[in-house]
Amino acid sequence: MVCDGYGLEQRHYHDLIESTTYILRSFKYALPPNKDESNNTVGLRAHKDTSFFTILHQNNVTGLQVKLKNGEWFDVDPSPFMFLVLAGESFQVWSNDRIKACEHRVMIMNEKKQRFSMGLFSVGTTIQPHEELVDDEEHPRHYKPFDFYDYLKFIGTKEALESKCRIKTFCGIDD
Numbered sequence: 001m002v003c004d005g006y007g008l009e010q011r012h013y014h015d016l017i018e019s020t021t022y023i024l025r026s027f028k029y030a031l032p033p034n035k036d037e038s039n040n041t042v043g044l045r046a047h048k049d050t051s052f053f054t055i056l057h058q059n060n061v062t063g064l065q066v067k068l069k070n071g072e073w074f075d076v077d078p079s080p081f082m083f084l085v086l087a088g089e090s091f092q093v094w095s096n097d098r099i100k101a102c103e104h105r106v107m108i109m110n111e112k113k114q115r116f117s118m119g120l121f122s123v124g125t126t127i128q129p130h131e132e133l134v135d136d137e138e139h140p141r142h143y144k145p146f147d148f149y150d151y152l153k154f155i156g157t158k159e160a161l162e163s164k165c166r167i168k169t170f171c172g173i174d175d
C-alpha cells in the first residue's frame with residue numbers, strides 16, 4: 001500500500017518483503033497496585049519501535065496511548081476485534097522521513113482486568129532510505145544505511161537514552 005502510494009515499482013515492494021523478518025512478542029502487564037484508585041502508572045515507557053512496522057493486538061483492556069502531532073496522548077481503542085499498525089524507526093529511515101515513527105506508551109489504568117498484548121514486529125537487516133524516495137532537490141538523503149542489529153545494541157547506550165531522536169543520532173545526516 002505504501003509502495004503504491006509513493007508510486008514505487010512492484011520489484012521494490014518484493015525487495016522490501018524479501019529482506020524482512022518478523023518477531024512475535026507478547027506482553028503481560030501488572031494490575032494496578034490498588035485497584036480502587038485511579039493510579040495511572042506507566043506500564044511501558046514512551047518509545048518508538050525500531051521495526052518497519054508493528055501490528056498490535058490487545059485484550060480489551062485500555063492503556064495504550066499514541067502521541068499526536070500536537071503532543072497530546074491519545075487513548076487507543078482496545079477492541080479485541082482490531083489490529084493496530086504502528087510505523088517504526090526503520091520505516092522512518094526507509095521513507096526518508098516521509099513516515100514518522102509513532103511514539104507510544106502503555107499506562108496501567110484503573111482496570112479490574114489484567115492487560116495482555118501481542119505485537120508482530122517486522123524488521124530488516126540493512127536499512128536505508130529507498131533510492132526513489134531520495135532526490136537532491138526536494139528530498140535530500142536524511143539517513144546513512146544502518147545495520148538493524150547494530151542499532152539494537154546502540155539503543156541501550158547512554159548516548160541513545162540521552163538523545164532527542166536516537167535514530168537521527170545513530171545514522172542521521174545533518175541537513
Ligand SMILES: O=C(O)CCC(=O)C(=O)O
Binds near residue numbers: 104
Ligand atoms: O502492549 C502494548 O500494547 C504495546 C507494546 C509495545 O509498544 C512494544 O512492544 O513495543
Ligand SMILES: [Fe+2]
Binds near residue numbers: 049
Ligand atoms: Fe512499542
